[in-house]
Structure formats: C-alpha cells, structure tokens
Amino acid sequence: MKTFKANLPMLRAATLLCLAIVLCTCGRAQEETLPQTSEELQEALRTRRGELRELTKEVEELEARLAEVDPSFAPNATLVAYETIGTANFDNFAEVQATVRAAETAMATPEIPGRILRMNFEAGDPIRKGQLVAVLDVEGTETQRAELETAASLAKTVYERQQKLWEQNIGSELQYLEAKNNYERIQQQLKAIDIQANKRNVYAPLSGTVDQVMLRTGETAAPGTPILSIISTNDLQIVADAPESLLSKVKLRENVGVRVPALGIEFRAPVTRIGRTVDPANRTFEVEVDVPQQYISQLKANLLAEVEVLNFQADDIIVVSQDYIQQEVDGQRYVFVAEEEDGDLVARKTYVTTGQSYNNRAIIESGLEVGARLITNGARGLTDGQPIALSQSPLQQPADAKISSTNG
Incomplete structure (x- = not known):
C-alpha cells in the first residue's frame, strides 16, 4: 500500500498522459474531417479545451473520492503564505x-541688410540684455552719407546767399524758399542716414543663454532674419x-x-x-x-x-498584486484563498473581476471580501480543494497604492 501511495504522482501523470494520447489519436483520426475556415477552427479549439477541462475535473474528482475511501492516499498539505485582504485609499494618475x-525665448535680428563683420557669441554663451551681438558692414551707407554731406554743404551756401538777397529785396521769394527747403531736406536725409548707420550694431533683446547661432561672420544678414536665438x-x-x-x-x-x-x-x-x-x-x-x-x-x-x-480617487478599495491573479484559457481570472473545511485548511479557487491596475497591482471589483486569506506564495500549481498549511509569517497588504488608467 505504501508503495502504491508513493507511486500516486506517477499514476496521475500516466493518467493525464493517456488522456492526452487518446485526444491526439482521436484528433488524427478526424484530421481529414477537421474544418478549415478560421471560424470553424476556433470553434473546434474551444471544444477541445472544454473537453480537456472536463477530463481534468474528472481526474480531480476521482482523486478526491479515492482520498475519502482510503485516507492514506490523501495528498500531503502544501505550505503556502497568505495575506489578509483589507481596504485602502487609491489614486489613479x-x-x-x-x-x-x-x-x-527671443531672436536677435538686424533692422538693415548687410554683411556680418563680427559675431561676438557662440551657442551656449551667457548673454545679457543690451550686449552687442554682431556688427554689420554698412559701407554703402557711409558712401551715401559722404555724398549727402557734400550736397548739404552746397545747399547751405545757396540757402545763406538767397537769404541775404531776400533780406535786401533782391530776387524772388520763390527762389529763397526753394533754397531753404532743399537745405532742410538734405539735413533730414543726413539724420536718416545716421539712424541707419547706428543700426549696424545688433543688440541682445533678452538676458539668458545663446541657444543657437544662425549666421556666422562673413554671411549676409537681411532685415528680420534671426542671427541667433536666446533662451x-x-x-x-x-x-x-x-x-x-x-x-x-x-x-x-x-x-x-x-x-x-x-x-x-x-x-x-x-x-x-x-x-x-x-x-x-x-x-x-x-x-x-x-x-x-x-x-x-x-x-x-x-x-x-x-x-x-x-x-480618479476612491476610498476603501480592495487591491492585490497581479502576481497572485491567474487566468483560465477562456480569460476568466481567479485567485486562491485559504478556507477551513471540516477542521482542515484547503485552497479554494475564487473567480474575481479586476479593475484598474498600476505597478503590478490591480483593483478587485468582485469576488473577494475583506478578511479573506489570499494565498500568495505557493499559489501557482494549486488545485481547488487541495489541502494546505499556512505559513506563520503572513504577508501584509500595503496601505496605499496608485492605480493607473489601464484596465486589467
């Protein structure tokens, strides 16, 4: 009898192997008549999986009945760890x-066109508002100013002479006014040239760091075109x-x-x-x-x-580690809890509905109650109704956890 009990695991394995061989044999016998479309193949797969679950369930029932008839064949209790289910507050981020x-951010841009004679900054350099960024070549402007200065000198002489003649009642008023207007017009042109010449210098509009230099020394800048950017x-x-x-x-x-x-x-x-x-x-x-x-x-x-x-924010929610949640072939999720039956502890498969999850932890929307003893270490490989022994050091559930918007 002891020898038979020792060989019980081998007998279970042999039984399952025989069942698998029978299924495979039947499958080969029906291979020629198997459906070929995707829908028919999926239906056949679901049928075979259902048959496998039924056969596995029958094996478990036979083992349980055998243990009832002869207690010497009852499997040894499996040592597991557990945590007591509680509630906590959770945030969903x-x-x-x-x-x-x-x-x-700002751009240093010239107001007049010209070739860059000097660039004073490189990318990454610190810069202060008002610092000289670049100097443009305004040679054409200087030539134009020299011509205007000559014209202004002549216009001034003509204006002064016409003024003296007008004061002596010599000449017409029209000649005097034309000379005066011509002189004043050239003076305004000189002022405009000076203003334009002053724009040869490009200054920083913002204090910060030079992020990017767009134009280098020798390149031509156009009005409104950035020379460098500042952050x-x-x-x-x-x-x-x-x-x-x-x-x-x-x-x-x-x-x-x-x-x-x-x-x-x-x-x-x-x-x-x-x-x-x-x-x-x-x-x-x-x-x-x-x-x-x-x-x-x-x-x-x-x-x-x-x-x-x-x-999302909620209070008093049950949450467990996703490591303890297992899944059937049809997608149903379940956990194992420790329950006392006739004075013995057994593992009971409990189907659960999960909600949002974060950091490998999931909300349990239904299936578990506060106070239940959730089997943690050792849950893999357990069967429904299998005898267990609880570890003396139960795991404690954390008080808080974050939950993401991922539906589990």
Whole structure:
C-alpha cells in the first residue's frame, strides 16, 4: 500500500498522459474531417479545451473520492503564505508626455541688410540684455552719407546767399524758399542716414543663454532674419499636451506630479496655465507647470518629461498584486484563498473581476471580501480543494497604492 501511495504522482501523470494520447489519436483520426475556415477552427479549439477541462475535473474528482475511501492516499498539505485582504485609499494618475521649455525665448535680428563683420557669441554663451551681438558692414551707407554731406554743404551756401538777397529785396521769394527747403531736406536725409548707420550694431533683446547661432561672420544678414536665438535660463516650464478627456481633471494651481526620466528627477508643482483651445489635429490642450528654482540648474530646455494628472480617487478599495491573479484559457481570472473545511485548511479557487491596475497591482471589483486569506506564495500549481498549511509569517497588504488608467 505504501508503495502504491508513493507511486500516486506517477499514476496521475500516466493518467493525464493517456488522456492526452487518446485526444491526439482521436484528433488524427478526424484530421481529414477537421474544418478549415478560421471560424470553424476556433470553434473546434474551444471544444477541445472544454473537453480537456472536463477530463481534468474528472481526474480531480476521482482523486478526491479515492482520498475519502482510503485516507492514506490523501495528498500531503502544501505550505503556502497568505495575506489578509483589507481596504485602502487609491489614486489613479493619467500620465501625459511633456517637454521642458524656457519660459522666455527671443531672436536677435538686424533692422538693415548687410554683411556680418563680427559675431561676438557662440551657442551656449551667457548673454545679457543690451550686449552687442554682431556688427554689420554698412559701407554703402557711409558712401551715401559722404555724398549727402557734400550736397548739404552746397545747399547751405545757396540757402545763406538767397537769404541775404531776400533780406535786401533782391530776387524772388520763390527762389529763397526753394533754397531753404532743399537745405532742410538734405539735413533730414543726413539724420536718416545716421539712424541707419547706428543700426549696424545688433543688440541682445533678452538676458539668458545663446541657444543657437544662425549666421556666422562673413554671411549676409537681411532685415528680420534671426542671427541667433536666446533662451532665458532663469525660468523653465514643463509643457504637456493633455488629451481633452482630462479637461475636467486638470485644475489651475493644483499640484501635479512631474518626472524627468533622463535625470531621475521627480517633483510636484502647481499648474500655472491651462490652454484655452483644443488642438483640432490631435485633440489635446496645453498645460504648463513652472519648474521650482531648486531644479532649474539641473534641467535643460527640450528635455522629455512626464506629467501625472489625478484622474480618479476612491476610498476603501480592495487591491492585490497581479502576481497572485491567474487566468483560465477562456480569460476568466481567479485567485486562491485559504478556507477551513471540516477542521482542515484547503485552497479554494475564487473567480474575481479586476479593475484598474498600476505597478503590478490591480483593483478587485468582485469576488473577494475583506478578511479573506489570499494565498500568495505557493499559489501557482494549486488545485481547488487541495489541502494546505499556512505559513506563520503572513504577508501584509500595503496601505496605499496608485492605480493607473489601464484596465486589467
């Protein structure tokens, strides 16, 4: 009898092997008549899986009846660990992709055309507002001014002589007025030339850091064409394009979580601006968060970031690790709980409905009650009704967890 009991696992394996051989033999016998379409093959697969479940169930029932008839054949209790199910508060955060952006940017642009004689900055250089960025070649302007100065000298002489003649009642008033007008017109042209000559210098419109140099010494600049770009490094922002489904969730001045994966930086900061329009192309709206001063020196513009927006919040929810949730071939999810029956502890398969999940933990919407003893370590390989022994060190469920918007 002891020898037979020792060979019980081998007998179980042999039984299952025989069943599998029978199924395979039947399958080969019917191979010629098997359906060929996708729908028919799927239906046949579901049928075979159902037959396998029924055969497995019959084997388990036979083993249970054998153990009742002869207790010496009862399997030994399996040692498992458990945790007692409780409730906790949970937050659901929607994750939105974002970018680090300078709060202020500006372009240094010339007002007149000209060849760049000197460029004073390179990309990455610090710069202050009003500093000389570049000097343009205004040789044509200087030549024009010299010509105007000659014309102005002649016009002044003509004007002064006509004025003296007019005072002596010699000549006509028209000649006097024409000379005066010509002189004043040339003076205005000289002033305009001087103003234009002063525009040969291009100055920085903003304090910060030179982000990019577009033109180099020797290249020709045109009015309104940027020579270099400047970003303000004193203030940075996190800018995210949030889907319109979060419009009611994002609140001005409410804190959100920010993470910069490249640097491993995480912080919480209030929302400073919410876009007033939704982009029709991707159905998103803009959300801005100011970077706290202690992180500005570590971050750089255009770094990728992630923003976590509170999407759901609830109290008294049951949550378990997804490692303890198993799945049938038909998709049904189940766990094993420890129950006492006739003075013995057995594992009971309990079907559950799962909800949202995060960090490998899932909400249990139905199937488990508070106080149930959820089998954790040792749950894999258990069968319904299998005798178990509980570990003396039960695992404790954490008090809080985050839950994402992924449906489990």
